[in-house]
Amino acid sequence: RWIKFEEKVEDGGVRWSAPHVPALPLHSLFQLRTCLQKGTMLLDLDALSFKEIINKALSEQPPEAELRPELRGRLAALLLCQPRHQTTKSLLRLLAELALSPCRGKAKSWTDPGAQVSETPLKEQLRNQFQKKVPPGAEAAHVAVGEVEFLEKPFAAFIRLRRGVALGSLAEVTLPSRFLFILLGPRAKVKAYHEVGRAMATLLTDELFQRVAWQAENREDIIAGMEAFLDELTVLPPGKWDPSARIPPPSYLPSPHRRTTTHPSDRQLHGDGDTSAAGDRAGLGDPRSGEELERTGRLFGGLLRDIRRKAPWYGSDFSDALHPQCLSAVLYIYLATVTNAITFGGMLGDATANMQGVLENFLGTAFAGSIFCLFSGQPLTILSSTGPVLVFERLLFSFSQDHSLDYLEFRLWIGLWVAFFGVVLVATEASHLVRYFTRFTEEGFCALISLIFIYDSLKKMRSLADAFPINWQYRLDNVTSYGCICNLSSPGTALAPGRVGEGLGGPQVSGHDPSSPPALSLQHPPTLAGLSRTQCLARGGHLLGTSCQYVPDVTLISFLLFGVTFLSCTAFKRFRSSRYFPAAVRKLVSDFAIILTILASCAIDATLGLETPKLLVPSELKPTNPARGWIIFPFGANPWWVCLVSAVPAVLVTILIFMDQQITAVILNRREYKLQKGAGFHLDLLCVSLLMVVTSATGLPWYVSATVISLAHMESLRKESVTSAPGEHPEFLGIREQRLTGLAVFVLMGVSVFMAPLLKHIPMPVLYGVFLHMGVVALNSIQLTDRVRLLLMPAKHQPDLPYLRHVPLRRVHLFTVIQLLCLALLWVIKSTVAAIIFPVMV
Numbered sequence: 089r090w091i092k093f094e095e096k097v098e099d100g101g102v103r104w105s106a107p108h109v110p111a112l113p114l115h116s117l118f119q120l121r122t123c124l125q126k127g128t129m130l131l132d133l134d135a136l137s138f139k140e141i142i143n144k145a146l147s148e149q150p151p152e153a154e155l156r157p158e159l160r161g162r163l164a165a166l167l168l169c170q171p172r173h174q175t176t177k178s179l180l181r182l183l184a185e186l187a188l189s190p191c192r193g194k195a196k197s198w199t200d201p202g203a204q205v206s207e208t209p210l211k212e213q214l215r216n217q218f219q220k221k222v223p224p225g226a227e228a229a230h231v232a233v234g235e236v237e238f239l240e241k242p243f244a245a246f247i248r249l250r251r252g253v254a255l256g257s258l259a260e261v262t263l264p265s266r267f268l269f270i271l272l273g274p275r276a277k278v279k280a281y282h283e284v285g286r287a288m289a290t291l292l293t294d295e296l297f298q299r300v301a302w303q304a305e306n307r308e309d310i311i312a313g314m315e316a317f318l319d320e321l322t323v324l325p326p327g328k329w330d331p332s333a334r335i336p337p338p339s340y341l342p343s344p345h346r347r348t349t350t351h352p353s354d355r356q357l358h359g360d361g362d363t364s365a366a367g368d369r370a371g372l373g374d375p376r377s378g379e380e381l382e383r384t385g386r387l388f389g390g391l392l393r394d395i396r397r398k399a400p401w402y403g404s405d406f407s408d409a410l411h412p413q414c415l416s417a418v419l420y421i422y423l424a425t426v427t428n429a430i431t432f433g434g435m436l437g438d439a440t441a442n443m444q445g446v447l448e449n450f451l452g453t454a455f456a457g458s459i460f461c462l463f464s465g466q467p468l469t470i471l472s473s474t475g476p477v478l479v480f481e482r483l484l485f486s487f488s489q490d491h492s493l494d495y496l497e498f499r500l501w502i503g504l505w506v507a508f509f510g511v512v513l514v515a516t517e518a519s520h521l522v523r524y525f526t527r528f529t530e531e532g533f534c535a536l537i538s539l540i541f542i543y544d545s546l547k548k549m550r551s552l553a554d555a556f557p558i559n560w561q562y563r564l565d566n567v568t569s570y571g572c573i574c575n576l577s578s579p580g581t582a583l584a585p586g587r588v589g590e591g592l593g594g595p596q597v598s599g600h601d602p603s604s605p606p607a608l609s610l611q612h613p614p615t616l617a618g619l620s621r622t623q624c625l626a627r628g629g630h631l632l633g634t635s636c637q638y639v640p641d642v643t644l645i646s647f648l649l650f651g652v653t654f655l656s657c658t659a660f661k662r663f664r665s666s667r668y669f670p671a672a673v674r675k676l677v678s679d680f681a682i683i684l685t686i687l688a689s690c691a692i693d694a695t696l697g698l699e700t701p702k703l704l705v706p707s708e709l710k711p712t713n714p715a716r717g718w719i720i721f722p723f724g725a726n727p728w729w730v731c732l733v734s735a736v737p738a739v740l741v742t743i744l745i746f747m748d749q750q751i752t753a754v755i756l757n758r759r760e761y762k763l764q765k766g767a768g769f770h771l772d773l774l775c776v777s778l779l780m781v782v783t784s785a786t787g788l789p790w791y792v793s794a795t796v797i798s799l800a801h802m803e804s805l806r807k808e809s810v811t812s813a814p815g816e817h818p819e820f821l822g823i824r825e826q827r828l829t830g831l832a833v834f835v836l837m838g839v840s841v842f843m844a845p846l847l848k849h850i851p852m853p854v855l856y857g858v859f860l861h862m863g864v865v866a867l868n869s870i871q872l873t874d875r876v877r878l879l880l881m882p883a884k885h886q887p888d889l890p891y892l893r894h895v896p897l898r899r900v901h902l903f904t905v906i907q908l909l910c911l912a913l914l915w916v917i918k919s920t921v922a923a924i925i926f927p928v929m930v
Contacts, residue, residue: 089260090293091221093337094286108334110290114323116283120291121314123271123284126153127244129307138205138255141268142167145245155243162238163272170203171232173212173260206257219261227252228259229267229292233285235275242273246310248301267292267301291317295344339817380757380767381520390517394465394771401765401825405467409828413679417804418832420682421470424797424862425833426703426840426847427855429453431544432473436789437712439482443495444789445712449473450837452788456779457834460791464775465768466756467827470801471776472794476744481789484737494725496716496787501731503784504722505738506745510777513746519769522750531872532907533751536914537795538870541863545856549650552701552853556642565620573632574624645698646853649689653857656685658864664808664818675808682804682858689854703850706841711787720787745792749776752793756802762822799869800862805829875904 089095093107128149135141146160155163245268252264259265269288271281291297291314300313380397384390433446453472461467484502488495513519624631660681664674677684693700711718722731750769757767776792783790805825808818840847867873878886879901886892891900 090289091223091226092293094290106334107337109337110286111324111331111335112287112290113283114321116280116287117314117318117321119280120284120287121311123242123244124246124307124310124314126150127242127246127271128153129310130245130247131304131306132250133247134250136253137207138258139164139168141247141249141255145247145270149243149245153241153243155239159238163236163243166236166272167232167270168204170205170257205255208256209254209262210257214262216261222261222263226263227266228255228261228263229269229289230255230258230265231269231285231289231292233271233281235281236272237274239272239274242271245270248304299344337817380769381523383517383520387515388770390519390770391514391774394768397766398465398768398771405765405825405827407826408824409826411824412676413805413824414826414829416680416683417801417829418836420804420858421797421801421829422833422836423682423686423850423855424800424858425453425457425470425472425837427852427859428472428794428797429837430703431548432478432789436473436478436481439478440485440495442713443485443716444481444787447706447709447712447841448788450706450840452783452786452791454834454838455788456783456791457837458831459779460772460775461827461830461834463771465766465771466753467830468798468802468805468823468825469752469756469772469793470797470830470833471791472797473789474748474792474794476748477790477792480737480741480744493730496720497722497725498730498734499787500720500722500784501734502738502741503780503790505735506741507777507780507784509738509742510745510773510780513742514770514774514777517770518746519750519773522754522769525751525754527871528903528907528910530751530755531870532911532914534755534795534799534870535867535872535911536918538863538867539911539915540918541796541859541866545650545859545863548856548859549647549853552646553643555701556646558641558643565622574619574629575632576624576627576629642698642700645693645696646700646851649693649700649851650853650857650860652692653685653689653854654860654864656688657682657858657861660684661865679804682861686850686854686858689857690850693851693854694849700851700853703847703852703855704844707844709841716787718786720785741790745776745780745790746773748792749773752795752798755795756793756798761802762820763825764822765825796862796866799866801830803865803869872904872907875900876908879904 089104090110094110095107096105097103098105128145130145130148133141133144135144142164146155146164149155247268247270249266249268252266254262255265269285269292271284271288273281292301294317297313297317300309300316304310304313380394381390384393429449430446433444433449436449437445457471460469460471481499484499485495487493488498619627619629621631660677662678663681664678666674668674669677749772753767753769753772757763772793780790782788802823805823807821807824809821836843874889878892878897883897
């Protein structure tokens with residue numbers, strides 16, 4: 089059987105083989121062409137049953153191939169016999185049949201010998217699990233070949249029905265049938281007819297030949313379609329490979345469009361290599377080719393165009409979210425956003441004397457993110473605090489302290505100026521400058537943010553190790569010195585050694601030699617208190633106390649949870665493409681990979697019972713610094729001229745916000761994501777600018793698009809084809825574009841204050857592991873990572889990538905090295921006070 093690739097019934101006759109690329113003898117194709125040239129051909133036949141089709145095929149034979157009347161009857165009876173099918177059964181049904189087989193004896197075929205094709209589907213056809221693999225709208229084609237003793241010459245017929253007709257029990261599954269090919273004849277060479285039938289089935293699965301077969305008006309059109317197929321045929325020499333070897337299906341197949349527009353022989357004859365190069369480059373995706381960034385020449389022209397483009401989709405932005413995958417995305421991005429808010433909130437609190445802290449970051453993220461998801465042009469974007477904004481806040485607070493200015497009032501005026509400049513940029517359609525952001529810029533920015541996520545997750549684990557230091561001086565033989573009592577067998581006798589101090593990481597042994605007796609409490613004789621664990625047990629005593637059993641260190645378990653979380657996230661995400669379990673189970677596990685990992689890690693932590701650091705969120709709605717309120721007044725604390733001077737730093741912040749927002753928007757709207765609802769560069773920038781007014785007036789942090797979390801959001805909403813032919817990889821259909829997941833994430837952020845009792849059970853190392861996973865996934869999604877691997881790979885082992893076909897390898901390496909040097913420069917800038925200008929440097 090074929091859908092796209094060939095499957096054979098194995099020699100045991102009970103299972104189908106793995107799908108593979110059909111390898112055809114060249115001679116069978118020539119014989120097939122002869123059959124099409126000389127045999128019966130009926131195009132657009134009107135028939136409603138298989139019996140009617142056979143009768144017309146036998147009665148309308150060419151004169152030179154016409155059979156005697158008595159042979160027609162025998163041939164018709166043979167063709168109308170019910171074929172045997174190897175049905176695909178579910179695992180539960182196989183187990184049930186296996187359990188009942190001793191009672192039933194030998195399994196019976198679901199067709200009786202000599203039975204004719206039924207006009208209605210059989211129940212075995214309706215229960216066939218193979219139906220799930222058939223794409224929607226597919227039609228069946230039947231190929232019947234074989235040797236018949238009573239025929240003196242071959243009988244061949246190619247039939248195309250005018251309409252797809254369900255032919256009862258003829259097919260393995262219940263599908264309408266359109267094409268039939270019959271080849272019966274006397275005994276010939278071994279498998280000669282069989283190979284001709286395989287050639288015909290392979291032709292019918294070729295997309296270009298299907299078009300020809302559908303539209304052909306006569307025999308010559310069918311022959312021409314086969315000749316075109318032969319023109320593209322590749323022949324393997326017989327002594328250089330094993331014909332019995334099954335070629336596995338390739339990961340990628342050329343599209344029919346490329347096969348029709350570019351022909352290998354034409355390229356060689358005419359030297360036209362640019363066509364193929366252009367085709368390969370077209371697949372890379374260019375976000376700047378759409379009309380989203382075309383200038384209209386009118387004030388707010390781009391904004392109005394964004395609104396007109398997004399308005400028709402607004403209703404579907406909510407209805408498209410009614411899918412279980414969106415629930416997984418909400419929980420995943422919510423936990424990532426909570427962790428990010430706590431991290432940046434803590435750093436903001438340290439940089440601004442708690443004028444902005446964790447609570448302010450929670451409330452600001454919830455408000456700004458919700459408004460952005462409701463009204464933005466690309467609602468899949470996740471807003472968050474970013475590193476350059478944090479650096480600016482630190483510098484601004486220091487400047488305010490040095491010059492006796494009120495920090496929040498000064499910041500309010502800067503935010504108002506930034507909002508004004510942002511509206512001006514929207515009005516003048518400045519977002520069209522995004523056209524000049526190249527792959528070099530996008531990859532450098534994305535790689536830097538991804539590396540920051542990876543570095544910060546490792547840095548957090550390092551700081552956790554400093555807070556809970558490992559007790560390197562622990563000795564099992566001196567366990568009695570850790571508050572453990574040696575109880576001798578003599579009645580009423582107990583020895584209690586003095587206790588040494590216990591630090592964050594567990595008991596801390598003093599600096600003396602571990603083999604020497606530990607320090608003693610004054611009320612116990614030193615000679616008795618010096619007993620070690622071995623000596624206590626040798627005297628017949630036993631150990632009493634909570635410290636007698638060895639307890640692993642908090643840091644070690646935290647690193648274990650960190651590593652398990654990262655590896656489990658990666659493994660569960662890749663589980664979709666594994667060989668185990670049905671496709672529905674693999675998809676479900678992959679969609680909920682992050683949530684399953686977090687639940688499993690929390691269960692491990694709860695089982696161990698160690699006091700690992702947990703997620704702590706604010707539980708009271710009051711400013712972190714009691715000296716400030718929720719509303720910032722523009723006048724009163726600073727001189728009047730501050731409102732004018734604030735325009736100077738506001739220009740720098742505007743450039744920072746514009747670059748950060750638009751580079752992220754370009755990355756998210758790339759063509760390879762197959763977004764259908766369009767982008768909204770001008771509308772997004774307007775939303776971010778107007779939100780600056782509210783967050784500045786309430787003393788909340790400023791927000792801009794978070795690259796890595798936004799990419800993780802899109803990755804969690806990937807759509808793939810539900811049904812795929814055997815051997816065919818699931819097709820990427822695009823992203824589930826909607827507003828509800830982001831909105832739900834930020835609403836949950838707002839109510840997190842009331843969920844503190846539940847969230848406190850999540851260990852921080854688990855969330856750091858999720859952060860590491862997000863950074864690694866984002867880093868692997870860019871071409872730069874592939875080219876870095878090429879630097880370490882000999883040329884003979886390098887993969888067949890499109891750009892390696894058209895660009896010399898040394899130039900690829902030169903481009904990669906320059907990109908790495910620029911990335912290193914950005915990292916240095918990011919690590920200094922000059923980090924505020926890093927978006928401009930990008």
